[in-house]
Amino acid sequence: MALLAAAWWWWATPSRRPLFAWLLLLGSAAFLTLVTKVAFMGWGLGIEALDFTGLSGHSMLAAAIYPVLARTLASPAAVPPRWAIVAGYALAAVISLSRVVIGAHSVSEVVLGFAVGGAASAVALMLETRHPPPLPKHWLVVGLAGWLTLMPVVAAPSGTHGMVQRLAKALSDRDVLFTRADLHRLRPPG
Template sequence: MAIAVVASATLASKIAFMGWGLGVESLDFTGISGHAAMSSTLYPVIFWLLASGRSPRPWAWAIAGAALAVAIAWSRVPLGAHSLSEIIVGLGLGITASACVLRGAQMPAGMVAARIHVALLAIVAGATVPILMADLHTHDMVKATAKALSGRERALERDDLRSYSSPIKRHQ
């Protein structure tokens, strides 16, 4: 459920900008960073699952997972893929989702093996899906969806944030 909520919010923010120009110019915000949001949703939980029952401090491992997510998120800034505001919102959303999952994650000790299997399955899926679906260009799919929903001829891009008259920009 947490993954679906985070992914939906991220997708909605991207479509809102690409289709209708809903962004915040002063923050250079054009949509939630998917890398930041998804890595901070997944890695703290995966690390906690792997450590739970094996380590006296599974929460320390969840924090290590969050640190990995921060590193992944930060890597997007020098690449010019996202602004700092997009990274911060993505991390905030993902860490909140992880915290909600981990807060309700107290399982009986006999479930340790099941937790590890779930974590390993998530790792295997995360490693194989990009290989199996290498030709799937999700950014292009988001752009096409934004164009179709908004009726625009082309999806807006970061450079358009400064020139497009967005309702959010007018209220700054």
């Protein structure tokens, strides 16, 4: 999704500053998310009082990508840009909530992941308002809507969690990684 939005932005508008800012912020947010996960898995660095073991990658990516994508695809004649952006953040919020509902993340992990991703998209969107890209062709919007509809049903798991686990094992030189249950057992006595 990010690559699609970035490609359209690159092709459709002469202003590269918002695109580069967004990609830099998106990369920085992804790196921060990775660091928090590896720090916990490899060394047990979390916050027990907040039930925090690392930023939610789903929440971060959704908040970083969907508002930008919605703004990029919105026709100002049909949907005011601010409402498209609100819709993008609303979709990101639903995705974030789903992570708590299925027990994949705690509320703090989701809220902080959403905040980091939301900051990345907000900065890019503030820069972008000076030079909005033209609306993509209808076939692109229809194709994207179809992909968004089918993706949750047919997409295979990405395997990124396994990659993060392997990285944490390699960096920490541990055979067994820390888990959420360990976070609550690591509380200092007293």
